[in-house]
Amino acid sequence: MPDKQSLTHLAYSSVVDAIEEVIGENGKKAVFRFAGLENLIDNPLDYDTEARVPYEYVSKLFFGVREILGNKGYNAVMYRGGIISVENMVKNSEPLRALIAMELDPVEKLKMGYQVYVRNSGYDPEEILKHIPEIREMLIHRADCSECNGLVNKNEMIKDITKPGCFFIKGIMQGIGYCFKKEIEVMAEEIKCRLIGDEECLFRMRYEVIKAKD
Numbered sequence: 001m002p003d004k005q006s007l008t009h010l011a012y013s014s015v016v017d018a019i020e021e022v023i024g025e026n027g028k029k030a031v032f033r034f035a036g037l038e039n040l041i042d043n044p045l046d047y048d049t050e051a052r053v054p055y056e057y058v059s060k061l062f063f064g065v066r067e068i069l070g071n072k073g074y075n076a077v078m079y080r081g082g083i084i085s086v087e088n089m090v091k092n093s094e095p096l097r098a099l100i101a102m103e104l105d106p107v108e109k110l111k112m113g114y115q116v117y118v119r120n121s122g123y124d125p126e127e128i129l130k131h132i133p134e135i136r137e138m139l140i141h142r143a144d145c146s147e148c149n150g151l152v153n154k155n156e157m158i159k160d161i162t163k164p165g166c167f168f169i170k171g172i173m174q175g176i177g178y179c180f181k182k183e184i185e186v187m188a189e190e191i192k193c194r195l196i197g198d199e200e201c202l203f204r205m206r207y208e209v210i211k212a213k214d
């Protein structure tokens with residue numbers, strides 16, 4: 001039973017890569033030191049797709065980024081981290097590459113991509129993933145969103161947040177859409193968020209098929 005609140009080594013390392021990409025190596029080190037994760041400076045994690053880091057590492061890193069970079073900086077770094085995570089997942093997963101290359105309706109492929117993500121996160125796609133073909137959108141409900149879980153009761157830290165703020169997961173949702181970008185255009189948004197008082201975090205992916213299949 002995977003710990004739903006934690007991250008795989010691959011996802012964690014991808015966030016670290018995003019931090020370095022956005023604020024440089026010294027910035028990354030500063031975040032690690034601030035977060036009390038100095039041990040990861042000299043001993044970075046691998047890109048293992050199965051192994052999970054302790055949840056404590058995740059909350060420390062996420063807090064550290066927010067404290068050092070502010071909410072806007074957090075949003076930019078984490079969004080990029082989500083996209084890099086998906087790129088790394090694809091690099092490490094033959095089945096995902098096969099799915100992307102498959103001769104199949106792009107909408108079906110996109111849906112399968114989200115199903116894989118939901119299942120890998122420890123959830124049942126039947127329960128939290130909804131596809132509404134009439135208006136070309138897919139919705140993913142996260143009532144126990146792992147990204148904001150450590151923050152929802154910290155009013156002091158979130159009082160300035162006025163818009164949905166789970167940018168890592170939003171980046172993952174957008175990154176999954178980018179996997180199929182030759183055939184379908186996807187725009188991911190978080191339309192409800194527990195950080196602004198909603199009962200759940202809700203991600204909406206609108207899509208437009210760009211290349212009809214013969």
Ligand SMILES: [Zn+2]
Nearest residue numbers: 166193194201
């Ligand atoms: Zn949220």
